[in-house]
Amino acid sequence: MLMGKNVKAKVALLRMHEIDSMYDKIRRRLLSLQRAVEGSEELDAARAQVDAIVQELRSAQSEQQDMELESRSLTERIRESERNLMSGEVHNPKELEALQASIEAMKSQRTELEDRSVERLVMVDRLQGSQKAEQAAFEELEQSWSKRKTALGTEMAQRKKEYVYLKKARQQVAEMLSTDTLELYEHLRRRKNGVAVAQLDEEVCGACHTQVAIGILNTVRYSDELLYCPSCGRILLTEE
Ligand SMILES: [Zn+2]
Structure with a gap:
């Protein structure tokens, strides 16, 4: 259950998560624009x-x-x-x-x-x-x-720019992560419906909404170890 090396990894994972959420949204929007424009x-x-x-x-x-x-x-x-x-x-x-x-x-x-x-x-x-x-x-x-x-067409051009920008940003964040952590992230993303990490919402997992035990909460909040949500298996990160 214990992974991770430092706080930087957590920051990078969170950033990666944000980028991927936007990335997915833009990809979906681009697909629907493509269909609409046809x-x-x-x-x-x-x-x-x-x-x-x-x-x-x-x-x-x-x-x-x-x-x-x-x-x-x-x-x-x-x-x-x-x-x-x-x-x-x-x-x-x-x-x-x-x-x-x-x-x-x-x-x-x-x-x-x-x-x-x-x-x-x-x-x-x-x-x-x-x-x-x-x-x-x-x-x-x-x-x-x-x-x-x-x-x-105008929106499509704009979204494509954003898409390219995010791709570059993702590349930069990926370089901040160790190969193992990146592989773990990608693996979870594939298995967990495109979402590999979950932010804590007070004492609850932000992805599956299950209450998280206090010991895990404290580790996630105050240590640099990477822990999984016991319920949905995503990497738990602190609320901002
Ligand atoms: Zn969960």
């Missing part, structure tokens, strides 16, 4: 919405154009049949009747086409309205996302 789900959804409307609009427009072309070609065929009918070249009554019937059929087909074409035009009009509204909403989102992204 994209905005809200913006992606708005973009998809605009795309879907544009798609629908294009298909309605092309359907409407097809109907118009078909209607024009029907008009041509109707005219031709009517000319044929009026030319007096067809004498057979059955043939005349058939021609008449075909003209009627084409006319009613054209009427139906024109009705559907008007419906499509109304639809195109409505979709153009939605497209305008959704596009505006998207652009607004894009603008605020771009501002947010800039802010995220």
Whole structure:
């Protein structure tokens, strides 16, 4: 249970602990910034919405154009049949009747086409309205996302600087510790959820909140030996 050589080790351990706590916090923050900067789900959804409307609009427009072309070609065929009918070249009554019937059929087909074409035009009009509204909403989102992204980037740069600074500070503190103490610290950090040391909070371990025996308290406070918390196994250090 007894480790340690001098008070300096305790100071260094405490400093190491502080650095590592900040280090972990910054690393977590950097990870979440990284994820945040990669994209905005809200913006992606708005973009998809605009795309879907544009798609629908294009298909309605092309359907409407097809109907118009078909209607024009029907008009041509109707005219031709009517000319044929009026030319007096067809004498057979059955043939005349058939021609008449075909003209009627084409006319009613054209009427139906024109009705559907008007419906499509109304639809195109409505979709153009939605497209305008959704596009505006998207652009607004894009603008605020771009501002947010800039802010995220600024913070990320700042955190990276802090990260580098802490890395150097950690290196300096590590040099103050003996190889054994450093290994012990790293070993505990790996096993104890990233926290190798615990500061006393009056008579209680600051990490696991267990009451510490008076003999241990006194050793931690007044001697330079390193002791572990009997409950959580972390190196006990004095409250500041
Ligand atoms: Zn403890």
